[in-house]
Amino acid sequence: xxxxxxxxxxxxxxxxxxxxxxxxxxxxxxxxxxxxxxxxxxxxxxxxxxxxxxxxxxxxxxxxxxxxxxxxxxxxxxxxxxxxxxxxxxxxxxxxxxxxxxxxxxxxxxxxxxxxxxxxxxxxxxxxxxxxxxxxxxxxxxxxxxxxxxxxxxxxxxxxxxxxxxxxxxxxxxxxxxxxxxxxxxxxxxxxxxxxxxxxxxxxxxxxxxxxxxxxxxxxxxxxxxxxxxxxxxxxxxxxxxxxxxxxxxxxxxxxxxxxxxxxxxxxxxxxxxxxxxxxxxxxxxxxxxxxxxxxxxxxxxxxxxxxxxxxxxxxxxxxxxxxxxxxxxxxxxxxxxxxxxxxxxxxxxxxxxxxxxxxxxxxxxxxxxxxxxxxxxxxxxxxxxxxxxxxxxxxxxxxxxxxxxxxxxxxxxxxxxxxxxxxxxxxxxxxxxxxxxxxxxxxxxxxxxxxxxxxxxxxxxxxxxxxxxxxxxxxxxxxxxxxxxxxxxxxxxxxxxxxxxxxxxxxxxxxxxxxxxxxxxxxxxxxxxxxxxxxxxxxxxxxxxxxxxxxxxxxxxxxxxxxxxxxxxxxxxxx
Amino acid sequence: xxxxxxxxxxxxxxxxxxxxxxxxxxxxxxxxxxxxxxxxxxxxxxxxxxxxxxxxxxxxxxx
Ligand SMILES: Cc1cc2nc3c(=O)[nH]c(=O)nc-3n(C[C@H](O)[C@H](O)[C@H](O)COP(=O)(O)OP(=O)(O)OC[C@H]3O[C@@H](n4cnc5c(N)ncnc54)[C@H](O)[C@@H]3O)c2cc1C
Ligand code: SF4
Ligand code: SF4
Numbered sequence: 287x288x289x290x291x292x293x294x295x296x297x298x299x300x301x302x303x304x305x306x307x308x309x310x311x312x313x314x315x316x317x318x319x320x321x322x323x324x325x326x327x328x329x330x331x332x333x334x335x336x337x338x339x340x341x342x343x344x345x346x347x348x349x350x351x352x353x354x355x356x357x358x359x360x361x362x363x364x365x366x367x368x369x370x371x372x373x374x375x376x377x378x379x380x381x382x383x384x385x386x387x388x389x390x391x392x393x394x395x396x397x398x399x400x401x402x403x404x405x406x407x408x409x410x411x412x413x414x415x416x417x418x419x420x421x422x423x424x425x426x427x428x429x430x431x432x433x434x435x436x437x438x439x440x441x442x443x444x445x446x447x448x449x450x451x452x453x454x455x456x457x458x459x460x461x462x463x464x465x466x467x468x469x470x471x472x473x474x475x476x477x478x479x480x481x482x483x484x485x486x487x488x489x490x491x492x493x494x495x496x497x498x499x500x501x502x503x504x505x506x507x508x509x510x511x512x513x514x515x516x517x518x519x520x521x522x523x524x525x526x527x528x529x530x531x532x533x534x535x536x537x538x539x540x541x542x543x544x545x546x547x548x549x550x551x552x553x554x555x556x557x558x559x560x561x562x563x564x565x566x567x568x569x570x571x572x573x574x575x576x577x578x579x580x581x582x583x584x585x586x587x588x589x590x591x592x593x594x595x596x597x598x599x600x601x602x603x604x605x606x607x608x609x610x611x612x613x614x615x616x617x618x619x620x621x622x623x624x625x626x627x628x629x630x631x632x633x634x635x636x637x638x639x640x641x642x643x644x645x646x647x648x649x650x651x652x653x654x655x656x657x658x659x660x661x662x663x664x665x666x667x668x669x670x671x672x673x674x675x676x677x678x679x680x681x682x683x684x685x686x687x688x689x690x691x692x693x694x695x696x697x698x699x700x701x702x703x704x705x706x707x708x709x710x711x712x713x714x715x716x717x718x719x720x721x722x723x724x725x726x727x728x729x730x731x732x733x734x735x736x737x738x739x740x741x742x743x744x745x746x747x748x749x750x751x752x753x754x755x756x757x758x759x760x761x762x763x764x765x766x767x768x769x770x771x772x773x774x775x776x777x778x779x780x781x782x783x784x785x786x787x788x789x790x791x792x793x794x795x796x797x798x799x800x801x802x803x804x805x806x807x808x809x810x811x812x813x814x815x816x817x818x819x820x821x822x823x824x825x826x827x828x829x830x831x832x833x834x835x836x837x838x839x840x841x842x843x844x845x846x847x848x849x850x851x852x853x854x855x856x857x858x859x860x861x862x
Numbered sequence: 863x864x865x866x867x868x869x870x871x872x873x874x875x876x877x878x879x880x881x882x883x884x885x886x887x888x889x890x891x892x893x894x895x896x897x898x899x900x901x902x903x904x905x906x907x908x909x910x911x912x913x914x915x916x917x918x919x920x921x922x923x924x925x
Contacts, residue, residue, distance in 0.1 A: 324884045324885070324886070325881060325882050325883075325884065327882075328882040328883075328884050328909055328913075329884045330884075333884070333909075334884075334907060414909065414912065433881075434886070461886060462886070485903065488863055488864075495905040495906075495907055496884060496885075496905065496907075497885060497903075497905045498884070498885055530864065530905050530906055531906070531923075604908065604912075605907055605908055608908055608921075608923070609906060609923050612922070612923035612924050613923060613924055767886055767899075767900055770886070771903075
């Protein structure tokens with residue numbers, strides 16, 4: 287028998303976006319149930335984040351903020367409106383017990399990488415402490431929490447996927463007991479975070495922690511008929527070249543950390559000699575990826591960082607520092623080699639359901655916030671932008687559910703979906719998780735890589751289709767823990783297919799999106815939104831222009847003439 | 863590969879690490895001691911080590 291629960295608002299995923307969405311919806315008077323596949327407060331990117339919350343604070347130069355965060359695909363007027371909300375969140379989290387770095391009672395500002403001004407507020411004990419404090423604030427407000435339930439499919443009023451009606455909840459299973467859960471809700475808010483190849487093996491270039499974010503919510507929303515966008519913009523993601531360790535040491539760039547190669551040469555001279563470590567983030571990422579392509583060993587050199595700053599960073603990003611010291615020894619003596627992660631991920635920038643400022647997707651009853659959305663209006667998936675989208679969505683949902691009648695998903699759909707959830711547990715002779723997982727990872731490293739090309743993308747799509755049609759329907763799981771991994775891989779494969787199609791669709795390069803067959807930085811054609819939608823069992827892609835109002839006050843520079851240099855061409859490239 | 867090590871003398875079986883491990887690696891054995899039931903899923907994130915009030919569990923990143 288399935289466990290059946292009812293609520294006004296179902297929030298799927300307890301990272302910072304889900305936490306703020308749940309809190310604001312509850313504050314508006316709704317009954318809220320937050321469901322996490324893992325443990326709310328310990329899961330997702332948010333709980334493993336390095337401790338920088340790049341928030342606007344009163345007295346900051348608003349123009350500097352707009353220059354830093356007003357990229358070509360950003361709705362700048364909305365960024366401007368998000369700024370005061372960030373400050374509000376810093377104060378709210380302070381009340382919840384988030385341990386900000388302070389001098390006396392004053393919260394201290396510090397630099398963040400790739401920014402020309404000190405726009406960060408730092409957490410003295412990093413993301414893990416922040417999320418446990420946020421958890422206590424959210425639970426204290428009356429939000430109910432259900433941990434270790436992985437939701438796998440949305441339920442709809444007409445019983446169909448995609449739906450012509452509305453989303454009325456979701457179904458899934460407990461990852462320890464295997465109990466099926468059916469949750470009926472007036473509104474569903476998906477906050478399942480970014481996606482990447484789940485459970486990368488150490489030593490590969492498949493990614494870093496958290497290892498379990500497989501794009502579940504994005505796949506579910508796509509099947510329900512929601513439009514997706516920004517899938518092609520995950521860009522280049524950096525991480526230390528060992529274990530599964532995450533990025534974070536880069537936050538020391540404003541404090542004397544330098545990028546060097548194996549000979550100690552500061553290679554940023556070739557890319558942005560004026561700004562060096564203070565270059566824009568996308569160009570920095572490109573420089574590092576390019577160095578790797580040239581067979582160099584780009585490394586983070588912390589020898590000139592002051593002992594006080596090193597002491598602070600040990601507390602602010604404890605996971606990364608612990609990991610790195612276990613691998614390379616004293617960080618102030620040996621530079622830490624870095625690598626990039628293959629494409630096929632939304633990185634930390636975020637991509638997914640196309641949403642309005644109120645978190646509405648294109649399907650009624652279905653909302654989304656944080657890094658599983660396109661956040662079309664905001665520049666990227668860092669903590670403040672996720673808390674702001676969560677906040678706005680939670681308020682909108684809380685206000686909307688008052689007038690919604692308690693829904694009832696059709697019995698046949700519930701039966702079908704809850705039956706499908708456990709199928710991999712019941713299959714007798716199928717294929718095990720490991721070989722399929724391995725094949726997909728190798729496909730990503732060999733055929734997708736980081737520098738993209740139409741021929742390789744087509745070959746990857748063909749093989750992906752083969753895996754999806756012949757292996758996925760036969761995947762087996764021995765217990766509920768393995769079932770969670772099987773479902774993760776299944777969901778990821780659908781999101782990956784949509785992502786590879788979006789890569790294929792875009793024919794302009796830009797520093798964080800590199801097409802070998804279109805090596806021109808083309809800011810004219812770049813400024814558009816690529817949309818993906820599942821229709822009649824196939825994916826449909828199209829593009830839409832961005833409203834001019836988005837680029838106020840910083841218009842996009844119409845450059846079309848910059849060439850990127852790839853592979854073993856030893857030349858400083860021109861992305862200046 | 864990251865690996866976790868439980869000091870069975872120190873482990874009280876409180877189950878906190880079993881609750882909080884993000885990737886669901888840990889379980890209590892019949893003697894109520896924590897152990898890595900799914901060791902290959904460990905991401906070396908140190909959550910269990912921080913959450914254990916008894917200093918009974920240790921993460922070896924390069925185990
Ligand atoms: C290692 C690392 C360090 C970072 N450091 C910083 C930093 O210092 N500053 C900064 O601003 N940003 C940082 N970022 C980026 C930032 O952490 C993320 O952009 C942000 O936390 C994303 O929040 P979110 O709520 O969208 O998703 P997440 O925090 O990832 O939350 C998603 C949640 O959904 C749950 N979930 C997933 N699938 C399901 C399902 N099927 N059913 C139920 N639940 C599900 C997951 O368990 C998880 O709890 C960092 C990111 C990483 C990875
Ligand atoms: S290090 Fe992290 S993933 Fe590994 S057992 Fe501990 S809590 Fe779980
Ligand atoms: S938290 Fe510590 S004491 Fe409690 S079960 Fe885990 S290892 Fe044992």
